[in-house]
Amino acid sequence: MLKQSLQQKLLQKLSPLQIQVIKLLEIPTVQLEQRIKKELEENPILELEREQPDPDKDEMDAPEQEIERDELSIDEYINNEDIPAYKLQSRNFSKDDKHEDIPFSTGATxxxxxxxxxxxxxxxxxxxxxxxxxxxxxxxxxxxxxxxxxxxxxxxxxxxxxxxxxxxxxxxxxxxxxxxxxxxxxxxxxxxxxxxxxxxxxxxxxxxxxxxxxxxxxxxxxxxxxxxxxxxxxxxxxxxxxxxxxxxxxxxxxxxYSNPMTKTVQHIIPDFILEIEDEQFQLSLNNRNVPELRISNAYSDMLQDYSSNKKNQTQEKKDAVMFVKQKLDSAKWFIDAIKQRQNTLMTVMNSILDYQHDYFLEGDETKLKPMILKDIAERTNLDISTISRVSNSKYIQTHFGIFPLKYFFSEGMQTDSGEEVSTREIKKILEECIANEDKRKPLTDDKLAAILKEKSYNIARRTVAKYREQLNIPVARLRKEL
Incomplete structure (x- = not known):
C-alpha cells in the first residue's frame, strides 16, 4: 500500500563558486598551473593579465586586443553549419584538433x-x-x-x-x-x-x-x-x-633495470616560501608559474552591446548570447575561486606559523607543539575540512628545509609533571632507543614503554606499538641481527 507524507528538509546547496574553491584548495601549486592552462584552453573569455599599454606609444603599437574587439561579433557563434558543435560546449575542443608534440627518443623499457x-x-x-x-x-x-x-x-x-x-x-x-x-x-x-x-x-x-x-x-x-x-x-x-x-x-x-629516459623524476615544488628578517616572518605564495587572469574586454563589451539591444533578435542569436554569458560567468567564478584559494592558503599558513612560532624561528623539532586540525580551524574560523584540504599535498620552503604541511600536525600528551608534549617528540625518543639498541637482543615494546616511563612519558605498551608501526619499525624479533 502506497503512503504519501509531507516532509520538510533543510539542504545546503553549494554554489558553482564554492565548488570551484573546494576543488582548487585541494591541489598543490604544480597542479594549479595545469588547471589554469586547461581553463584557458576551454574558456575563450579568460585571458592572461598583461601589462597596461603605454599611452605614449603610437597607435601602430596598440595591443592586439583592441583590433580583436572590433572584429569580434556574436554572429560568429550563430552559424552552426560553419562552427562545429563542440565550440558551443564547455570543453570546446575536438578529437580532430591537431596536437603537435616534439618527438623524442627513449631507450628500451x-x-x-x-x-x-x-x-x-x-x-x-x-x-x-x-x-x-x-x-x-x-x-x-x-x-x-x-x-x-x-x-x-x-x-x-x-x-x-x-x-x-x-x-x-x-x-x-x-x-x-x-x-x-x-x-x-x-x-x-x-x-x-x-x-x-x-x-x-x-x-x-x-x-x-x-x-x-x-x-x-x-x-x-x-x-x-x-x-x-x-x-x-x-x-x-x-x-x-x-x-x-x-x-x-x-x-x-x-x-x-633502470633507464633514466623512461623514469619520471618528481621534484617537490613548495606552495609557500618562508623567509625571516629580524625574527619576523615573511610568508609568500609560490606563484612563480601561476599566471594572472582577467576577463576579455572584447567578449564582455560584445555581450553588453547585444544585451542592451534585445529587439528583433533571432533564436540563434539568443542562444549564442546565452552561451557567451555562461562562459563569462564561468570565467568570473574561476578567477574569484583562484583569489579565494590564495587568501585561504595564506590565512591557514599564517595561523600555523603563529601557532608554531618558536619552531619556525630555529627549526628545532623539540619546539614543535602539539597541534591538530581543530586548533587551526578555531583560530581561523574555518571548517576543519577546509584546514584538511589546505594541509594535504602542500609544502613550505623554510631556511631549514622543505616540509609538507602535515608534518607540523601531531597529537599531544601530558608528562608526569603536567607538561604537554608532542607525540612527535615521543616518536623521536623511540627512534633513538631502537637505533642504539643491541641488535642481538632488540628492545621489546614492553621494554620501550618502561624506558619512556623512566623519562616521565607514561605510555601503555599498545601505544608504543602504535607509534612504532607509524614509524615503519618492525617488532623486536624482526630487528634481531647476529
Whole structure:
C-alpha cells in the first residue's frame, strides 16, 4: 500500500563558486598551473593579465586586443553549419584538433628488454605467444602477478590457445632464465632462489644460502637464526656468511633495470616560501608559474552591446548570447575561486606559523607543539575540512628545509609533571632507543614503554606499538641481527 507524507528538509546547496574553491584548495601549486592552462584552453573569455599599454606609444603599437574587439561579433557563434558543435560546449575542443608534440627518443623499457631476449631463444610461434603473454603480466618490480592457471584460461579465451599446466610452466622457466636474475618470479622466495641458483653453489656460503631460501624461508623471514643454524648444522660464522649472500640479492629485480629516459623524476615544488628578517616572518605564495587572469574586454563589451539591444533578435542569436554569458560567468567564478584559494592558503599558513612560532624561528623539532586540525580551524574560523584540504599535498620552503604541511600536525600528551608534549617528540625518543639498541637482543615494546616511563612519558605498551608501526619499525624479533 502506497503512503504519501509531507516532509520538510533543510539542504545546503553549494554554489558553482564554492565548488570551484573546494576543488582548487585541494591541489598543490604544480597542479594549479595545469588547471589554469586547461581553463584557458576551454574558456575563450579568460585571458592572461598583461601589462597596461603605454599611452605614449603610437597607435601602430596598440595591443592586439583592441583590433580583436572590433572584429569580434556574436554572429560568429550563430552559424552552426560553419562552427562545429563542440565550440558551443564547455570543453570546446575536438578529437580532430591537431596536437603537435616534439618527438623524442627513449631507450628500451623493462618489458621491451624482456621481449628482446625472446629473439635469442629458439622458440616455436606457440611458445613465443605464451612467453609474450607471461611477460605482459610481469610488473615493474619484475614479478609475475597472475597465477599460472589464470594465464592458461586467458590464453584459451583471448588467443584461442589451449595450454596445459606443464607447457605453461616450461615456458615460464624459459622467461625466468632471462635477465635480470629473478625475473617473472611468483613470490619473494622464488625470486631469491632464482638468483642464488645462478651462483656457484660449490662455495659453502652460497650452498647454505640456497638451503636457507629453499627449506627454511619462514624461519629466515622471522629471523629465527638459532633454529636455522641447528637444522643446517652450521656455526654462527657460517650462518653470517650465508645470510650475507642472501642480503646481496635483489628483492625487486625489475628495479635494477633502470633507464633514466623512461623514469619520471618528481621534484617537490613548495606552495609557500618562508623567509625571516629580524625574527619576523615573511610568508609568500609560490606563484612563480601561476599566471594572472582577467576577463576579455572584447567578449564582455560584445555581450553588453547585444544585451542592451534585445529587439528583433533571432533564436540563434539568443542562444549564442546565452552561451557567451555562461562562459563569462564561468570565467568570473574561476578567477574569484583562484583569489579565494590564495587568501585561504595564506590565512591557514599564517595561523600555523603563529601557532608554531618558536619552531619556525630555529627549526628545532623539540619546539614543535602539539597541534591538530581543530586548533587551526578555531583560530581561523574555518571548517576543519577546509584546514584538511589546505594541509594535504602542500609544502613550505623554510631556511631549514622543505616540509609538507602535515608534518607540523601531531597529537599531544601530558608528562608526569603536567607538561604537554608532542607525540612527535615521543616518536623521536623511540627512534633513538631502537637505533642504539643491541641488535642481538632488540628492545621489546614492553621494554620501550618502561624506558619512556623512566623519562616521565607514561605510555601503555599498545601505544608504543602504535607509534612504532607509524614509524615503519618492525617488532623486536624482526630487528634481531647476529
Amino acid at each position: 623493462f618489458h621491451e628488454h624482456l621481449i628482446a631476449q625472446l629473439g635469442l631463444r629458439i622458440l616455436s610461434d606457440r611458445q613465443r605467444n605464451i612467453a609474450e603473454y607471461i611477460i605482459g603480466n610481469v610488473d615493474e618490480d619484475g614479478y609475475l602477478r597472475r597465477e599460472v592457471d589464470e594465464i592458461i584460461d586467458d590464453l584459451a579465451f583471448a588467443q584461442n590457445i589451449e595450454v596445459d599446466e606443464r607447457e605453461a610452466l616450461d615456458v615460464l622457466e624459459i622467461v625466468q632464465d632471462f635477465d635480470p636474475a629473478g625475473v617473472a618470479a611468483r613470490d619473494l622466495q622464488e625470486c631469491l632462489i632464482l638468483q642464488i641458483q645462478r651462483k656457484d653453489r660449490t662455495f659453502p656460503d652460497i650452498e647454505n644460502a640456497y638451503q636457507i631460501l629453499r627449506h627454511h624461508f619462514e624461519e629466515f623471514t622471522r629471523k629465527h637464526y638459532d633454529k636455522i643454524a641447528k637444522r643446517l648444522h652450521i656455526d654462527e660464522d657460517e650462518l653470517k656468511d650465508a645470510l650475507g649472500e642472501i642480503l646481496k640479492l635483489n628483492p625487486k629485480p625489475g628495479s635494477s
